[in-house]
Amino acid sequence: MPTRRRFLTATLGVAGLSALSPTVSQALSPHAGHGAPAADPHAGHGVKPVADPHAAHGAKADAHGAPGSLAVVERMPAGAVLRDLPRLHNHATRAGLFQGELIAAPVRVSLIEGESTEVWAFNGILPGPMIEVREGDTVEIRFTNRLPQPSTLHWHGLPVPPDQDGNPHEIVAPGESRLYRFTLPAGSAGTYWYHPHPHGHTSEQAFRGLAGAFIVRAADDPLRALPERHLFISDLRLMADGLIPQNTMDDVMDGREGQFVMINAQRQPVIAVARTERWRIWNACNARYLDLSLEGMTITQVGTDGGLFEKPQTELVSLLLAPAERAEIVVSPGPRTSATTLVARPYSRGKMAANAEDMRVTLATVKLAAGPVAILPAQLRKVAALGMAERVRTLVLSEAMGKDMRFMIDGKTFDMGRIDIETMVGLVEHWDIRNDADMDHPFHLHGVQFQVVSRRQDGITEHAPYLAWKDTVNIEPDETVRIRVAQQYAGLRVYHCHILEHEEAGMMGQLLIHPRA
């Protein structure tokens, strides 16, 4: 098998630009063809907002700490009841159509006592408004970019055509807007999200606040009777003067983490559970891993990125969500009134900077009423295996440390003018993604849900115990994760590490999908 795998990769894998027509390769290059400076992510800093968030940094001292020091965590109010995520308004007047508007712009908000903070937000709120649609719906979102940088809207995990997916080469310049339009097929019910994806600016736009939840519902959802709660978890770094600082070299190396870990932009909210509830949880942090546990309780997980499992997974002590991963769990009241805490346990992901040690973080207080526990269906839905793989390819994640810090896939940093992989619509492939680096990396492939087949580490292969649809999978150092995947649309997509600073430092590649021959 290994020989066959290598052979197939060598003949069919990294084809490079030689296999492309000059027209295609020119259109792919950000530096060829269109000369508008605003379209170049590396030349786009010329447009400044009215209030420049960077200009004032460090210029102001106050009673809460010297300039340049972090805000103490207690300055953000805590303990309020968890808010629902506001929904994006649907302007459509007929069933089956969702029409909404998202505007990305700087806005000043109050997050810590005594200071205001300029964040970048969708429609002025943190997190962005939640989009809720049904399988079969056509979605039309008008996006306007009022940021001082190019931007895009990427529909993380959703099966949308590449030219509607907000990829780095489809940018929306400052001041401009565009329409994203796609139809969500049957079977796509799941827990997704949206965030910007302009190359060179994704990390900053995400850590300044630009992200929102996206739920697709199925008509025959077996858990539709359960009330739902949405926990959109993000972290934020604030200085003592309320400013959001730029990334440091340590952030580029380890990924950026903020001292405030929030659910729906609230610190340590209170969640009261009176009957069995379905929780959807997003890890929308740039780099923070969330090893979630409900202290003193076990977790029942019913779904992941691309929707429900076949069967509930019970008695889980903890639930690891790498950046960009999602989960659905079920939380029930107890035999008597009680309380617990939702925490993120320390998780060692190989961070390298000094003081990079992971701490236990309290995320929420959960108050459990005494009440009945809903019985879940033994089978939630059918998750069919993708067919036999017709091709095997290998991808290798690696790092180069030191002065010239680089994060690579197959020994190369990202180049928008280069195609790394070519495939065809409907072709079932195995991707053996090997992590040759010293840190965990969460691997994300755009526009499709895949199935994890197995994990191999220290010579031992573990097959996935059950089938599930995923778009992001964590890969530990010296581990090879085999996924099975088939693309549904022709066009150009990217795959990358979802530690957004790693993606920006090069750990991203391009996949060209040809129409079915």
Ligand SMILES: [Cu+2]
């Ligand atoms: Cu990474």
